[in-house]
Amino acid sequence: xxxxxxxxxxxxxxxxxxxxxxxxxxxxxxxxxxxxxxxxxxxxxxxxxxxxxxxxxxxxxxxxxxxxxxxxxxxxxxxxxxxxxxxxxxxxxxxxxxxxxxxxxxxxxxxxxx
Amino acid sequence: xxxxxxxxxxxxxxxxxxxxxxxxxxxxxxxxxxxxxxxxxxxxxxxxxxxxxxxxxxxxxxxxxxxxxxxxxxxxxxxxxxxxxxxxxxxxxxxxxxxxxxxxxxxxxxxxxxxxxx
Numbered sequence: 001x002x003x004x005x006x007x008x009x010x011x012x013x014x015x016x017x018x019x020x021x022x023x024x025x026x027x028x029x030x031x032x033x034x035x036x037x038x039x040x041x042x043x044x045x046x047x048x049x050x051x052x053x054x055x056x057x058x059x060x061x062x063x064x065x066x067x068x069x070x071x072x073x074x075x076x077x078x079x080x081x082x083x084x085x086x087x088x089x090x091x092x093x094x095x096x097x098x099x100x101x102x103x104x105x106x107x108x109x110x111x112x113x114x
Numbered sequence: 115x116x117x118x119x120x121x122x123x124x125x126x127x128x129x130x131x132x133x134x135x136x137x138x139x140x141x142x143x144x145x146x147x148x149x150x151x152x153x154x155x156x157x158x159x160x161x162x163x164x165x166x167x168x169x170x171x172x173x174x175x176x177x178x179x180x181x182x183x184x185x186x187x188x189x190x191x192x193x194x195x196x197x198x199x200x201x202x203x204x205x206x207x208x209x210x211x212x213x214x215x216x217x218x219x220x221x222x223x224x225x226x227x228x229x230x231x232x
Contacts, residue, residue: 043220100209
């Protein structure tokens with residue numbers, strides 16, 4: 001089973017709202033990732049968690065706040081977003097982060113900020 | 115710095131035609147991995163294949179085949195007898211290790227949008 005699930009599938013929020021994106025995997029993977037993908041562009045890495053610890057933050061604004069409550073779950077908390085943050089947010093996982101592992105992606109959350 | 119180029123922005127073919135998607139990469143690492151992912155309109159990135167830099171054996175899997183040539187830094191992907199369901203954006207990616215070895219980054223190419231017409 002190489003399934004990564006993400007909820008919600010779609011999200012519309014105002015600039016003053018607070019919302020969260022959720023990601024879950026049950027493959028026993030110890031590395032999890034958040035990517036942002038704008039239309040007609042490749043995914044861009046935002047955060048990497050390795051063994052539930054944040055290991056990489058690719059200069060993402062503080063209005064995006066990741067959280068890894070356990071090895072299977074990854075959240076992305078959103079607050080005071082801007083319209084330019086509208087995008088597809090993809091979660092991925094891989095067995096470990098130290099090797100050059102295949103990343104398995106979820107279906108994404110399509111976010112629209114009004 | 116690592117870089118992945120997919121020169122073909124969009125390709126249209128008629129069903130049953132063969133189509134090759136090009137990928138050229140740059141890296142100074144001696145050990146690296148290359149990947150192909152497919153992204154249908156639903157949005158999910160579907161893993162297709164992984165190759166490491168020491169394995170230049172080309173592979174055929176059903177209608178898919180891959181041609182890895184280290185000498186030209188290319189990792190091309192061919193679909194034989196294309197079908198409408200193959201319509202998607204295809205991304206080539208190169209893996210690198212972060213400087214502190216605590217994470218893996220995929221350097222994605224810009225993608226090639228394939229449209230297979232009935």
